[in-house]
Amino acid sequence: MSTIAEYLESLRGKSVAVIGMGVSNTPLIRMMLRAGLKVTVCDKSPRERVEELAAELESLGAKFQLGEEYLDKLYRFDVIFRTPGLSPNHPELVKAAEKGREITSEMELFFRLCPCKIFGVTGSDGKTTTTTLISEFLKEAGFNVYVGGNIGKPLLPDVGGMTADDMVVVELSSFQLMTMTLSPNVSVFTNLSPNHLDYHHTMEEYTNAKRNIYLHQKAGDRAVFNFDNDITRELSKEAPAGVTLFSRKSKLEEGVYLRDEAIWLTNAMGSREVLPLADIRIPGVHNIENYMAAIAAVDGVVPDKCVRAVAKRFTGVEHRIELVRELGGVKYYNDSIGTSPTRTMACLDSFQQKLILIAGGYDKGVPFTQLGREICKKVKVLVLCGATAPAIRQAVESAPEFAGSGLEILETHDLAAAVAAAQGAAVAGDVVVLSPACAAFDQFKNFMERGKRFKALVNEL
Template structure:
């Protein structure tokens, strides 16, 4: 490992390309330019869309290549890719074949961060689990930096970090795909088919996730979900000891449920850590998120700190977030429901049949099982976005649909879906936006979609 100063000195005189002018790369670009590194920045956005930022970066010395041909004649000794660009992209693969080295903002952070590294990945629950872990550590008096796929880029803070601090990161499969370093504590919440528009196969998606632990050392720690077939099978490749968590099995060692509480058994014995009644978040999936977080901080955080956080923590925005109650109807924003498995977990969080708004960008994930879950948990379904037809077909073909009496309709947009849901709702009902899809068909991201939904609901 080198310091950030040493790392930047090593780049002096080298030609560096940074692909993408997004939120994670801009601090990296500025850091490189201020260190005197020759930087070419490439982005598919037109100059009109990024005019102010483009002018700022050029004033710092950057060369810009913008527009649809931004990857043409891609070169440079070192290329930093944006997480959204697959390393399998032909132009990128060709550049590597021609001798370019490939890296990313997150890989530089891992190379230069002096603090303890805790990282969380998985198909569902990443953000909530990452946030809970960070809150546990803060409650115990640790200095904590939170970043990765949430919060702000941490690379600008790396020079201020100390060895006794903790960096807690949420990592996506996009970020992990080319990682060659792993954190001291790695957590995989679960794995299910997701992002198959990017990875193309479940195997590639799973292999990307494995990089969170494949480069660990013997003194590190890996936290895996015992109830998930994919994560359970990963233990065979673990380099360091595995700590299991399970909501369904009472484990001989690990984190598990017993007597309406979360228990932990390790070499020191068994103990009750957290009564379920202390958890303020709805849904069994959030019990699993707490289990994963408790396993991650075992030995670092006293149990009293765990309980204090659970009693006050009401969740992260866009995750089964109560927006308002109107005329006896509760409206929830679960815009983070960007996959069928996320939406299924949301549906299972309510003890009544709900009114669901779903649909969005097509990631190539099948909806067959989601159709079954919707028939079992939904009384009225309003679909919007590119996948509306595919989800409708999955629901109509699911067993029990014909007898269910479900209201099912496709709507023009999210505003029309909200209006239709309100019209269908009666006092005591619950209306939930949980799309089971990404937001890119009509929105910049799931956060923007959630904000629009909340605005629409507040205006009812």
Template sequence: MKRSAIQEYLSRLKGKRVAVIGIGVSNTPLIKMLLRAGIKVTACDKKPMSAFAGLAEELESLGATLKLGEDYLEDLDFEVIFRTPGMRPDLPQLVAALQKGAILTSEMEVFFQVCPCKTIAVTGSDGKTTTTTIIAELLKAAGQTAYVGGNIGKPLLPDVDGMEPDDVAVLELSSFQLMTMQQSPDIAVVTNLAPNHLDVHTSMEEYIGAKENIFLHQDEGGLLVVNADNEITRSFADEAPGRVAMFSRTTEPERGAFLRDGVTWVRNQMHERPVLPVADILLPGEHNVENYMAAITALDGLVPDQVIRTFAQKFAGVEHRIELVRTLRGVKYYNDSIASSPSRTIAGLRSFQQKVILIAGGYDKHIPFDVLGPEITAHVKELFLTGHTAQKIKEAVEATPDYLPAALPIHVIDDFEQAVLAAHQAAQPGDVVILSPACASFDKFKNFMERGAAFKKIIYGLA
């Protein structure tokens, strides 16, 4: 019986010295898969043994060698090294290992090498997770088997052996995953691009260059879907080796999705047709209209229009993305913890017809807040700032020409829970209170999910 691509790959690793850097959500299933295949694995992580709550001991019992603590990257004497997605590939220790002959790869890069089915991947500064989820759920609603992974869900490499050629793998890909990618998906979607992750990327140019890998390795049969309303993504069309389709709220591209009289239309070489009335989209906000347009463009010909309409009327969104937590005494509380950049928070603020009470601030990714100041002035009635960036956001708002202190009170409260409770105290019946930080969470939380969960716990605990 012929061996599958993943079985062939694992057999080639046997007898080699393999390291997996990062014992986290994305790499733990990878480590276990390699160990089950009889491969000698050294699992490396900066955290000490005590931080893993039994996982480290479990990996050791399966045969892994552990290299933990501050020196986890020293003397990487391995033939194959899997890096964790957020780690730069040009760290001196990794470069030294490569100079000694090591191969540097990642779970996602190997997945593309061995995946037996069609791949659809989504990247962008905002809207990645919602667009990825919409695409996968629409495929499932149309009766297809869709696997969801990459930067969301679970690592898909351990599932490859069960995938059939007619299945579809739907992936969210971050700039960090794309930095060293040498293969591109069959269908690539870029939702938008704006400054982000400049605490890790050396420049905006490097950030854009990483995103471009989602389509640069396509062949002539590949499809690139880009946002025509975003100057950076629109420029990708000139570099695409395959077909290009666009989506736009402001123009009508030759191929792709556009708005006309409150309805999303799709145009291809054959004809144009109405697909989805905006009024049918349950999710609030213009950015979610764009997310649907991106998905509709990518899935044109793969999912019936009626399936799209039925789904849009019922889909309430993904957790931590303008998620209605509860309504209490006439006040609605929304969790938008995913908003880790100014552009994301701006989209959230524009989703509401009224001025909101905003809780913002967090870890400093060295992104300017100039564009956020005017939006807060226009859409916020009271502002509660917390975390490392509180003062920077405050200064950006105060520098806005239209800012009036009496019309927009600003409170800086370092303690996250106290900031949330103060926003609650300020709210009156009919108000909207939203956590939409415009910043990453790493000053106080492990990730945006933990931050959102903390917010929800506080809100659920209100009497």
């Protein structure tokens, strides 16, 4: 199958189910309906909640299976497009697979049809910034670049216009990778720590999903791994193609590392300084690691001068330690992307002073023990809200560092009250950060919506 037109033609006469009418699947649904295919949209939302979009798709010929019974008898369909948020282990999908139905996804199909080089990024933390940096490096070097996956828009509708000279950069979640049988030409594995255990149930299943980013690589492909992370360092040993390691803590004989306040790279061509740390405008040691990962990914494709040009102007991605405003000598930062304890710990490490931290949210089943200890060391006032507030409080108060820390803990019922409490506790010179250590699903659709609400609340102060 070489083109999207040929693929759509191969579906003629078959019944197609698309699970979920969210950001990644709606363009796919429109494209298939316009090609005259028989498409049923399966979505958990009741009709009244999605009426406008449903009416539009219905006018193009879509049928619907909505509400709580949206997954009933999936085996009736010949081809099923899974949404990343639905586990492939769901009984209805398992039953459909047993009956020989084809189960795929928008991203899997894109990988089959993409005519150009694909850079893929995964990991527990740092995916979006690393993905963005790679794309900015490539653009600076003059390439036509498409960015998508878990960041930005779905790429399948664009595949027909792509050429062999273009470049694609995709952020890939464990949900997307779980059933992938193709890997990017260049894969980047930023790090790995417990995450999404509400979805994957075990760390082993989560790790195995992530492994698909490099397991299916071929000769000439390359995988980039974080040497400082125990899990990714071990996984790098099983990569089937070329491997480049990066390390913030160790000088590597080969790979990307720190030396004399700069990022260096050593490969078969020799050693060279790529980027002085002074050129990096975004705060935090984790962002130095994101730069290292991105530099390793584009080695041999992008000149070092392009990397330096990007570093001097790049001020970060929205919702990632984003300065919202300064009011009365207090700085307010939005780090709503802090959806795991490790992300929030990286955020705490990015500042030289004790913070006023707003944390708490949806419970993904991840432990807060280490976060509790770090909060005791680096936070002066902890403002908690959301479903995990009691669990985070317990982790903090159980930490050996809590006694004598002087840490004040405030509990509030929602984000608006949390912002008001943080402002009430702050004096000139303080830093207030929203970095929840949890997903947003208890009160918001996603971390972006949470971050925008936080920024609106801060700007109203």
